[in-house]
Amino acid sequence: MNYTGVRDIEVMVIGAGQAGLAAAFHLRRVGYRPDRDFVVLDHSPRPGGAWQFRWPTLTYDKVHGMHALPGMELTGTDPRRPSSEVIGGYFASYERAFELRVHRPVSVTAVREGVGGRLLVETSHGDYAPRAVVNATGTWDRPFWPRFPGQEAFRGRQLHSAQYEGPEAFRGARVVVVGGGTSAVQQLMEIAPVAAGTTWVTRRPPVFRAGPFGETEGRAAVALVEERVRQGLPPRSVVSVTGLPMTEAVRRARESGVLTRLPLFSRVTPTGVAWADGRTVDAEVILYATGFRAAIDHLAPLKLREPGGGIRMEGTRALRDPRIHLVGYGPSASTVGANRAGRAAVRDIRRLLAGEPSAPAAGDPGLPDSGLVSASVVSGGPA
Incomplete structure (x- = not known):
C-alpha cells in the first residue's frame, strides 16, 4: 500500500491490539466498510498487539483474565502454549473472520490539523485525511526507564522487562529486579530458581490481593484511574490500583523469601546498587520492570495535553478535539475496558459524523462487565 496523494476516509483506527480491533469490529457492525470508510493501521509486524512481544515462558495459563474480543470467543486453547502464540493466533483469526483488513507494518508519524475540517494522518505508507481518529496505540512502545545516579557506570547488564x-x-x-507490578513478580519468580541470587526492590510496599475481585472492587479501581484522566494528569494503569493477585505460585514465592521486598535504592554503583543508609547489593544484572507510558507522541501536533501532562477526556473523546478518541487509554486499559471503549468511541463518532451533538458519556467506557479490570496488563506499573 503506497499512496502518492492524501486519501480521504471517514475514520482512521491507529493500532490493532485489543482496543483497535474492538473499535474496527464496531465500525464494521454499524455499516462502515473496511478500506473504504475506515482504515486500520498497525505498526507491528504481525497480529497480536503487544502480546506478540511477550516472553516465551509467559504461557497462557499465567495470563490473568484475558477477555474475548467482541463477537468471537477464544476457545480450545492449550494453557501451556506461550501467550504470544495463543493470542497472536486469536487476533489473526479475528481479523480474517471480520475482514478488518489491517495494514501492517505501517508507522504513524503525526496526526495534525488538515483542511476542510479533516485531520491529516501522516504515515510511513502515505497520508490520510480522516474526519475522526480512534487512537489505540497502547503503551508497549514506551517502556519507562527510571533514572538513578551512577547508572552509566554500572559494569553489568541493564534491561527493561x-x-x-x-x-x-x-x-x-545476581539479579536486582526493580518494580512492583505483575511483570516484576512473574519475571522474578522465573529468574530466582536459576540465578545466583535475586533482590526485589519497589518504590512502594506491594499490596497483594487475596480473595475475590468483583464488580464493586473493579469499579472502585477504575474510578481512581479515571479521576487522574479527568484532572488532565497522565493515567496510571488500572493494574496499579488493583493490587497483585495472590495465586498459589505467589504464595509459595513469598514463603520461600523470593518475594521479600526492599525499598528502592538511591544509586547504582559499578558493581550493584546502594541505599542511603549504606547498605549495598552486588549484581551483574538490573531488570527494570517499571511499566510503560501511553504511546501518543504522534498526537502532539494537536496540542491535546493539559498542563499536568495528560489528555482530559469525556468517555473516550478528547475534550480539546472531539474528532480524537482514545481507546485502551487510562480507564479502558484492560481487555474488558478496551472492548467497551471501542464500542463507545464508535457510537460517539457516528454522532459526530452525522452532525449530531455528542451525547454525555454514560459512565466510564472502561468499566468492566465482570470486574476483570486487570485483564491484559501483565507488565508492571511504576516501581
Whole structure:
C-alpha cells in the first residue's frame, strides 16, 4: 500500500491490539466498510498487539483474565502454549473472520490539523485525511526507564522487562529486579530458581490481593484511574490500583523469601546498587520492570495535553478535539475496558459524523462487565 496523494476516509483506527480491533469490529457492525470508510493501521509486524512481544515462558495459563474480543470467543486453547502464540493466533483469526483488513507494518508519524475540517494522518505508507481518529496505540512502545545516579557506570547488564526473553539469560547471575507490578513478580519468580541470587526492590510496599475481585472492587479501581484522566494528569494503569493477585505460585514465592521486598535504592554503583543508609547489593544484572507510558507522541501536533501532562477526556473523546478518541487509554486499559471503549468511541463518532451533538458519556467506557479490570496488563506499573 503506497499512496502518492492524501486519501480521504471517514475514520482512521491507529493500532490493532485489543482496543483497535474492538473499535474496527464496531465500525464494521454499524455499516462502515473496511478500506473504504475506515482504515486500520498497525505498526507491528504481525497480529497480536503487544502480546506478540511477550516472553516465551509467559504461557497462557499465567495470563490473568484475558477477555474475548467482541463477537468471537477464544476457545480450545492449550494453557501451556506461550501467550504470544495463543493470542497472536486469536487476533489473526479475528481479523480474517471480520475482514478488518489491517495494514501492517505501517508507522504513524503525526496526526495534525488538515483542511476542510479533516485531520491529516501522516504515515510511513502515505497520508490520510480522516474526519475522526480512534487512537489505540497502547503503551508497549514506551517502556519507562527510571533514572538513578551512577547508572552509566554500572559494569553489568541493564534491561527493561519489555526486553525479557526468559530466565535462561540470568542463569548464575545476581539479579536486582526493580518494580512492583505483575511483570516484576512473574519475571522474578522465573529468574530466582536459576540465578545466583535475586533482590526485589519497589518504590512502594506491594499490596497483594487475596480473595475475590468483583464488580464493586473493579469499579472502585477504575474510578481512581479515571479521576487522574479527568484532572488532565497522565493515567496510571488500572493494574496499579488493583493490587497483585495472590495465586498459589505467589504464595509459595513469598514463603520461600523470593518475594521479600526492599525499598528502592538511591544509586547504582559499578558493581550493584546502594541505599542511603549504606547498605549495598552486588549484581551483574538490573531488570527494570517499571511499566510503560501511553504511546501518543504522534498526537502532539494537536496540542491535546493539559498542563499536568495528560489528555482530559469525556468517555473516550478528547475534550480539546472531539474528532480524537482514545481507546485502551487510562480507564479502558484492560481487555474488558478496551472492548467497551471501542464500542463507545464508535457510537460517539457516528454522532459526530452525522452532525449530531455528542451525547454525555454514560459512565466510564472502561468499566468492566465482570470486574476483570486487570485483564491484559501483565507488565508492571511504576516501581
